[in-house]
């Protein structure tokens with residue numbers, strides 16, 4: 001983590017969404033590249049140009065099950081006047097093969113098997129009698145049931161042009177070609193290509209390891225019994241899922257009680273496996289808001305740049321936020337508000353871009369569209385705060401779901417979008433074009 005961008009000096013400054021995001025993105029740096037096995041590199045950004053070592057296909061091979069022939073031997077062949085050829089043997093995929101096809105000869109060949117010397121084309125088995133002496137066949141008999149079909153004679157019913165049904169060496173990519181450029185995000189097709197050209201490992205930026213930690217003495221693990229005043233911890237589950245969805249390797253730490261020392265030592269214990277830490281709760285103005293107590297300006301005097309700064313943002317939900325770094329490696333830490341919708345929205349707006357920046361991705365934000373607001377009554381929004389309301393999007397329209405309350409998890413579970421109401425707008429009429437963040 002490098003030093004942060006210049007921060008507003010006034011501690012009462014109300015930060016805009018952009019200012020907070022810029023501060024985070026100016027601080028978080030892409031992780032150093034490492035060599036990973038192909039499947040571990042899925043979703044990661046390649047940092048090397050990959051050159052093809054072995055042409056693909058590596059040799060001329062058949063694209064059909066059939067017979068490898070010489071063009072002149074089948075010229076003018078028809079069902080009425082078939083070309084009759086001597087079958088010199090079978091060529092199956094995978095074998096080196098020592099067969100040669102001379103004049104008047106054919107080799108039975110399987111899809112993917114190397115074209116034997118002397119042969120110029122492949123005729124599919126459907127264009128032949130399959131060596132059975134009758135009309136056209138639809139398939140080859142299994143070798144185990146009819147070993148004699150690898151010899152004898154075959155009648156070919158159609159002519160074949162040179163190279164017909166032959167996949168040429170290097171026709172996909174050639175040795176020395178550029179297979180993938182640095183900067184490519186490795187999805188399944190790119191992993192297919194790397195494997196096909198024989199690359200078992202690649203150099204990529206790794207997935208960040210994100211530790212998610214919720215705070216609150218009222219929190220109980222799902223499946224356990226609730227005592228008076230207790231609630232289930234949903235934030236640590238939601239945000240661990242969010243972190244995975246953003247591309248991270250996420251570790252969920254169970255809820256930590258409202259005790260500053262316990263929280264500090266838990267964070268210290270977790271640092272070893274964290275590229276980024278996320279906490280929820282304890283950032284408001286209550287007497288038990290221990291995240292603030294535990295983390296505010298804990299920076300070691302000998303380690304400039306450390307410490308977490310708490311601030312208020314001009315947004316709803318998500319007004320109280322903390323951002324900074326902890327530990328000897330200055331591991332970035334985002335302290336999100338405890339209300340479940342507030343922590344979720346904060347994650348989408350701030351933590352997701354941070355994770356994707358650590359991964360070295362260019363595209364770090366959720367996509368946004370304009371949509372027509374469909375609602376019975378006008379939406380209201382507090383002056384001076386950018387509101388992110390939950391909604392559902394379809395066919396260019398967006399409908400709000402649930403209200404503005406940041407405790408409404410059931411409505412959040414219905415939503416696939418956030419409706420953005422700007423700071424200077426206090427009322428939005430039905431039919432208005434609004435900005436919408438697509439949650440994917």
Ligand SMILES: Nc1nc2c(c(=O)[nH]1)N[C@H]1C(S)=C(S)[C@@H](COP(=O)(O)OP(=O)(O)OC[C@H]3O[C@@H](n4cnc5c(N)ncnc54)[C@H](O)[C@@H]3O)O[C@H]1N2
Pocket residue numbers: 214215216218219231232233234235236280281282283284285286289317318319320336337338339340342406
């Ligand atoms: N006097 C004021 N009170 C509050 C203000 C304010 O400006 N002045 N801001 C409000 C806003 S806005 C928010 S957001 C919250 C943020 O509070 P905290 O971050 O300190 O969060 P907690 O107090 O710990 O929890 C808030 C709420 O969320 C529930 N919660 C917490 N963690 C979880 C979890 N892991 N799973 C499910 N639910 C959780 C918690 O029980 C509380 O109900 O402060 C307002 N107050």
Ligand code: MOO
Pocket residue numbers: 315316317318319320337339342406
């Ligand atoms: O701003 Mo708080 O984050 O709504 O409920």
